[in-house]
Amino acid sequence: MFTRFLKNNLRFFLLIQLVLPAAMAQSSGAGDARAVNLLCEYKVNPMGIDASHPRLSWQIETSAEGVMQEAYQVIVASDREGLDGSRAPAWDSGKVISDQSIHVRYQGQKLESRQRYHWKVRIWVDGSASEWSEPAWWEMGLLDPADWKASWIESTREEDITRSEPSPMLRREFELDRDPVRARLYITSRGLYEAEINGSVVGDEVLAPGWTSYNHRLQYQVYDVTGLLRNGANAIGVRLGDGWYRGFIAFRGNRNAYGDHLGLLCQLEVTYGNGSTEIIKSDTEWKASTGAILASDIYNGETYDARLEKEGWSTPGYDDGDWLPVRLGADSGGKLIASEGPPIRRIEEIRPIEILETPEGDTVLDMGQNMVGRIRMKVSGETGTKVVIKHAEVLDKDGNFYTENLRAADQKLEYTLKGGGEEVYEPVFTFQGFRYLAVDGYPGELTLDSFTGVVIHSDMEPTGSFECSHPLVNQLQQNIIWGQKGNFLDVPTDCPQRDERLGWTGDAQVFAETASFNFNAASFFTKWLGDVAADQTDDGQVPHVVPNVLRGFSATGWADAAVIIPWTMYVRYGDRRILEQQYESMAAWVGYMKEQAGDSYLWTNGTHYGDWLAYATDRSDYPGATTDKDMLATAFYAYSTSLMEKTCRVLGKVNEAEQYASLWKRIQQAFVNEYVTENGRMASNTQTAYTIALEFGLLPRGLRAQAADRLVADIRSFNNHITTGFLGTPYLCHVLSDNGKTGTAYDLLNQETYPSWLYPVKMGATTIWERWDGIKPDGTFQNAGMNSFNHYAYGAIGSWLYGVVAGIRPDPDEPGFKHILISPEPGGGLTHARAELDSMYGRIESGWEITEDGFKLQVVIPPNTHATVRLPRTRVSEVRLHGQPLEDLENYRPRQEGDTVVLGILSGEHEFSYNPPVF
Numbered sequence: 001m002f003t004r005f006l007k008n009n010l011r012f013f014l015l016i017q018l019v020l021p022a023a024m025a026q027s028s029g030a031g032d033a034r035a036v037n038l039l040c041e042y043k044v045n046p047m048g049i050d051a052s053h054p055r056l057s058w059q060i061e062t063s064a065e066g067v068m069q070e071a072y073q074v075i076v077a078s079d080r081e082g083l084d085g086s087r088a089p090a091w092d093s094g095k096v097i098s099d100q101s102i103h104v105r106y107q108g109q110k111l112e113s114r115q116r117y118h119w120k121v122r123i124w125v126d127g128s129a130s131e132w133s134e135p136a137w138w139e140m141g142l143l144d145p146a147d148w149k150a151s152w153i154e155s156t157r158e159e160d161i162t163r164s165e166p167s168p169m170l171r172r173e174f175e176l177d178r179d180p181v182r183a184r185l186y187i188t189s190r191g192l193y194e195a196e197i198n199g200s201v202v203g204d205e206v207l208a209p210g211w212t213s214y215n216h217r218l219q220y221q222v223y224d225v226t227g228l229l230r231n232g233a234n235a236i237g238v239r240l241g242d243g244w245y246r247g248f249i250a251f252r253g254n255r256n257a258y259g260d261h262l263g264l265l266c267q268l269e270v271t272y273g274n275g276s277t278e279i280i281k282s283d284t285e286w287k288a289s290t291g292a293i294l295a296s297d298i299y300n301g302e303t304y305d306a307r308l309e310k311e312g313w314s315t316p317g318y319d320d321g322d323w324l325p326v327r328l329g330a331d332s333g334g335k336l337i338a339s340e341g342p343p344i345r346r347i348e349e350i351r352p353i354e355i356l357e358t359p360e361g362d363t364v365l366d367m368g369q370n371m372v373g374r375i376r377m378k379v380s381g382e383t384g385t386k387v388v389i390k391h392a393e394v395l396d397k398d399g400n401f402y403t404e405n406l407r408a409a410d411q412k413l414e415y416t417l418k419g420g421g422e423e424v425y426e427p428v429f430t431f432q433g434f435r436y437l438a439v440d441g442y443p444g445e446l447t448l449d450s451f452t453g454v455v456i457h458s459d460m461e462p463t464g465s466f467e468c469s470h471p472l473v474n475q476l477q478q479n480i481i482w483g484q485k486g487n488f489l490d491v492p493t494d495c496p497q498r499d500e501r502l503g504w505t506g507d508a509q510v511f512a513e514t515a516s517f518n519f520n521a522a523s524f525f526t527k528w529l530g531d532v533a534a535d536q537t538d539d540g541q542v543p544h545v546v547p548n549v550l551r552g553f554s555a556t557g558w559a560d561a562a563v564i565i566p567w568t569m570y571v572r573y574g575d576r577r578i579l580e581q582q583y584e585s586m587a588a589w590v591g592y593m594k595e596q597a598g599d600s601y602l603w604t605n606g607t608h609y610g611d612w613l614a615y616a617t618d619r620s621d622y623p624g625a626t627t628d629k630d631m632l633a634t635a636f637y638a639y640s641t642s643l644m645e646k647t648c649r650v651l652g653k654v655n656e657a658e659q660y661a662s663l664w665k666r667i668q669q670a671f672v673n674e675y676v677t678e679n680g681r682m683a684s685n686t687q688t689a690y691t692i693a694l695e696f697g698l699l700p701r702g703l704r705a706q707a708a709d710r711l712v713a714d715i716r717s718f719n720n721h722i723t724t725g726f727l728g729t730p731y732l733c734h735v736l737s738d739n740g741k742t743g744t745a746y747d748l749l750n751q752e753t754y755p756s757w758l759y760p761v762k763m764g765a766t767t768i769w770e771r772w773d774g775i776k777p778d779g780t781f782q783n784a785g786m787n788s789f790n791h792y793a794y795g796a797i798g799s800w801l802y803g804v805v806a807g808i809r810p811d812p813d814e815p816g817f818k819h820i821l822i823s824p825e826p827g828g829g830l831t832h833a834r835a836e837l838d839s840m841y842g843r844i845e846s847g848w849e850i851t852e853d854g855f856k857l858q859v860v861i862p863p864n865t866h867a868t869v870r871l872p873r874t875r876v877s878e879v880r881l882h883g884q885p886l887e888d889l890e891n892y893r894p895r896q897e898g899d900t901v902v903l904g905i906l907s908g909e910h911e912f913s914y915n916p917p918v919f
Ligand code: BGC
Pocket: 494, 495, 500, 504, 506, 507, 609, 612, 786, 791
């Protein structure tokens, strides 16, 4: 028993012996420590989850420093009163000796559908128990298919399925003979839905039920609608939109990807004070019609005739005498699942900054920011007046409205006024990517007040910020964030504007690490990875877009998203379950590559994008940067295999880990034999080739320094410009830093001419462009066939800004930032940089500045974690902590590693300073 206890807590004891004694002495006693910010499955009080063992996380709030949790106790009860011990709880963990404060797995009674569970937690610090936390809760969804009493229903209206049709409206009235004490709406649809009860829109989600691999998995939502119902007559109405289900998707002219009929499935469950219940469900009692939405489409926008609005249609007493009957829809299709990711919501609003008249005579509003969402328009005028609004990302060099790069996506709204006062219009079942609006037919005076930009995206918690002394780099960081906002709409998309907007696996893979600095992306990716697994073929192939609407192939670096993203989420959030859940999918993908490569261990067949959109040229002094695709395929085969080995070690699959380790060795050997000369020259002499080989550890130790030098030589030969495409870009600066070449990385960062990160910034970009030269220096555009101005892939530099410039990095051996690496590398002429990251354990900060007084680094480490700080270019004897010479502070054990001082610290604020720094 004691041995098991010891084993389970070995890491904790080691920590106590090795790192803590010193810093422990800083602790001022942990009297006020308590658990706060309680999360269940990454969410605050989530409604409708279907995890059978939800995971509970908390943070520790305390005024003390050096705080570690020694034990915890969680109590879960099926009502709030049950938390006080008056009744047997659903789970009482008892006092558990453990420093675990994230992802604590519920291990109580079997959880019931619909039930709300309340929970609280207390912790032990410095031998004493804290107060109990404020209670939190989660509510279960419908866990069993038999819980669904409702039937799928469809409108009986004749439709032409080759084009956008008016949006179906479905309604039904019902009587309640008392005020309910609780009411829940469980709802989903084929297509998109917006529900109303008694005239009020239900919830604040938009574009629900989101986009999944519909034929395998369909999300439903749960809303607390108690406040919308009343004793007596009530009504519910639901509008449906084509959305991803049957609208235009997957390039020009393609539609009906999942089916050609929209459908609704919902049940409204009402509970009265005496405990009795009633269910109002989708069935043949409903009626159907259409109204003001004459056409709606993700790519094309919306046609709305306000004269056709059906006033009062979701209130009781509305005359639906001329409405059609509904019919039952097939009960086939994907499994119903609770929503895992954050819902899409209206997150912020933007005001236009200018109204322009273009040379071609368009009236154009400039939002000042390339944004994703839609407009809200205020307008007054005669009935029948038509306003047409088009959306574009850029103006051309003459200042005209430019839509060619949208390809077949119309991105157009047509609004017909009903007349008789101010009308407010915001489309429902569409979104656009735009900075500029061309407005035609607006009656009266168009002012900046007439339009608002409504930004929508998956409602992830913002977790990171980065800021430094270089304004253009700060704008770059803003552009990265906007790229993420614009392309995290339930699915990680490549772009949000043209006739594409698809879940390109490669793009998501290269950006995942940066994404999880800026926002908490864990539940977003958890949901999408479920679709990756669902859309995988039996032989392990991963389609290049997920959800798979292109029936695409498995491309290297794209399909590897199936392995790289779960691993990234594990490292970032300490989420072991994501590895468990994705394990089969991950293993199947590596298995597929193994099958393809066979005994040569070189993957040389298949269709690949390679280092997509790398620098290409016909100039003679620099030959461009095409990296051999076979080489990349084998490199990613090796990399995913290495991550599988690590995954198996985490999951305790020792034999499998050994097998992957020996497979990796073979691939690595084959790679070197085939693609690397004895002197370390690579078959493709490109930045990406050296970067990938170094990052993936493919080069023998003796060749690494030469490879790094060749990489630098290539960068220098092209005058400090970047030439990598999608696959090389995320690793390039990291590889330089890992090999002692941070100066070169800064030279790339500071570069302002094409190709570089700051070139688009100089050209006025407010998002990340798809191509290094989306707008050329002479103001002309890249090929309109592929020129998105909102593509996040090249924004992958963000992880280097956070991780190296500001210096916050996770440690895969103690994931989730349980152990934090603080290792800033000042340079590039910056005089200060600072990043903040709200990790699962709480706020991490690392900010440095160089002044006449020397170098100062301020570090904040959250409770229940520890950090290793690396102070560059100094000596132990030079360093002060809070003004005191470090050497005089007996609680710290700094050591000198070359020109770097390394020391372990615990939670709290630390200010290091030294003089003179040599940067
Ligand atoms: C998309 C990309 C994607 C690529 C693959 C493009 O059309 O926009 O971002 O990864 O195709 O080739």
